[in-house]
Amino acid sequence: MKTHPRFERRSWAEPWKVKIVEPIKMTSRADRERAIAEAGYNTFLLRSEDVYIDLLTDSGTNAMSDRQWAGMMLGDEAYAGSRNFYNLERAVREYYGYRHVVPTHQGRGAEHILSQMLIRQGDYVPGNMYFTTTRHHQELAGGTFVDIVIPEAHEPANEHPFKGNIDLGALERLIAQVGARKIPYICLAATVNMAGGQPISMANTRAVRELALHHGIPIFLDGTRAVENAYFIQQREEGYGGKSIAAILKEFCSYTDGCTMSGKKDALVNIGGWLALNDDKLFEEARNLVVVYEGLHTYGGLAGRDMEAMAIGIAESVQQDHIRARIGQVEYLGRKLIDWGIPIVRPIGGHAVYLDAKAFYPHLTQDQFPAQALAAELYIDSGVRAMERGIVSAGRDKATGAQRYPKLELVRLTIPRRVYTQAHMDVTAESVAEVYDGREAARGLTMVYEPRYLRFFQARFERA
Numbered sequence: 050m051k052t053h054p055r056f057e058r059r060s061w062a063e064p065w066k067v068k069i070v071e072p073i074k075m076t077s078r079a080d081r082e083r084a085i086a087e088a089g090y091n092t093f094l095l096r097s098e099d100v101y102i103d104l105l106t107d108s109g110t111n112a113m114s115d116r117q118w119a120g121m122m123l124g125d126e127a128y129a130g131s132r133n134f135y136n137l138e139r140a141v142r143e144y145y146g147y148r149h150v151v152p153t154h155q156g157r158g159a160e161h162i163l164s165q166m167l168i169r170q171g172d173y174v175p176g177n178m179y180f181t182t183t184r185h186h187q188e189l190a191g192g193t194f195v196d197i198v199i200p201e202a203h204e205p206a207n208e209h210p211f212k213g214n215i216d217l218g219a220l221e222r223l224i225a226q227v228g229a230r231k232i233p234y235i236c237l238a239a240t241v242n243m244a245g246g247q248p249i250s251m252a253n254t255r256a257v258r259e260l261a262l263h264h265g266i267p268i269f270l271d272g273t274r275a276v277e278n279a280y281f282i283q284q285r286e287e288g289y290g291g292k293s294i295a296a297i298l299k300e301f302c303s304y305t306d307g308c309t310m311s312g313k314k315d316a317l318v319n320i321g322g323w324l325a326l327n328d329d330k331l332f333e334e335a336r337n338l339v340v341v342y343e344g345l346h347t348y349g350g351l352a353g354r355d356m357e358a359m360a361i362g363i364a365e366s367v368q369q370d371h372i373r374a375r376i377g378q379v380e381y382l383g384r385k386l387i388d389w390g391i392p393i394v395r396p397i398g399g400h401a402v403y404l405d406a407k408a409f410y411p412h413l414t415q416d417q418f419p420a421q422a423l424a425a426e427l428y429i430d431s432g433v434r435a436m437e438r439g440i441v442s443a444g445r446d447k448a449t450g451a452q453r454y455p456k457l458e459l460v461r462l463t464i465p466r467r468v469y470t471q472a473h474m475d476v477t478a479e480s481v482a483e484v485y486d487g488r489e490a491a492r493g494l495t496m497v498y499e500p501r502y503l504r505f506f507q508a509r510f511e512r513a
Contacts (some may be wrong), residue, residue: 120358126352145299276367318355355425384397
């Protein structure tokens with residue numbers, strides 16, 4: 050289609066039409082100030098009814114298609130051998146390429162089982178930047194996470210197209226230092242959430258595979274947003290522009306030995322996940338452990354209807370129109386903010402736009418929780434709920450108890466799939482701009498309650 054001279058580029062629209070609507074309401078500023086104070090300035094503790102545009106997470110907040118809802122009506126709720134499990138197993142094998150599938154209630158159930166199977170006290174688990182629940186399960190099993198992502202991932206303004214790549218030199222140095230026997234597996238995340246939804250390239254994944262094979266170390270993928278990663282490979286990596294998302298995804302997974310998966314993201318459902326494996330012995334152990342922690346190996350804590358919706362969602366997730374519009378909406382919001390000079394993580398990631406809280410509030414130290422404060426200010430301004438991804442999420446060192454100080458101090462504006470319109474993105478962008486304009490008056494926070502585990506979910510704060 051030709052581009053008219055008056056347009057920089059033609060507009061695009063979502064590849065779906067609205068069939069059901071859920072009313073939302075805008076509250077007053079006074080109401081929001083009261084709500085966030087009662088929530089201890091933690092957006093996780095807000096009631097959803099007090100939120101106008103909910104960008105807290107894309108986990109389980111997607112809108113399911115008419116076909117998925119139809120599939121829900123075909124739930125086989127047999128305790129053992131549900132036909133919906135076999136549909137899910139077939140979909141994972143077809144699109145991800147793994148031999149064995151163990152369903153779990155969500156991704157962290159799969160992380161827990163994998164960690165319990167493979168990690169022993171004193172082991173080291175290298176990965177391309179930590180994720181909160183993943184690292185926590187690794188530490189509970191006795192392991193120590195080692196960050197081996199490339200240095201560019203820690204630089205918000207760096208435009209490297211694949212900031213999720215593993216630093217091969219850092220991986221080799223770790224193997225030389227601790228020995229391959231102390232490394233149960235390499236944890237490969239696609240995309241890298243804590244770096245801003247940044248992808249890993251196919252070339253880097255292939256190189257990691259070669260190095261891992263040489264040392265006899267398996268690779269397990271955090272495949273939560275691997276479809277989004279496949280889209281970035283298609284758009285940015287030479288030799289993949291003419292390939293389908295489905296083909297790229299399957300090749301990408303072929304360089305790994307299995308994956309943990311939260312179906313609440315790419316697979317377009319509200320609950321569900323799985324652990325996929327190629328090794329027969331590991332599969333036998335995993336489906337034994339899933340009975341202990343989740344449920345029988347053919348339901349893993351899920352209803353049959355949820356497995357059916359997930360199987361259908363897997364097929365929908367690799368459709369070109371879907372993934373282009375999904376990531377296009379994130380890019381739309383990010384481009385607006387960049388055009389207005391607002392500091393965000395660049396390049397724009399797959400599932401969210403990340404505000405650089407250090408650049409927003411240079412007058413606040415990390416001990417004053419600038420990202421937490423920024424998320425609270427955004428909510429007060431407009432009712433938009435975002436998430437902190439900085440010092441609060443980083444938590445404390447498991448050995449010393451000392452505060453971790455990550456280089457990145459971010460606020461994540463996470464876009465649910467097939468939920469909001471471009472108008473919602475405009476409202477969000479304008480609110481971010483308003484908060485940015487008032488940045489010099491921002492005050493820090495003091496933590497007044499700190500949970501023992503994964504504190505960012507339930508910690509409480511007061512204004513300093």
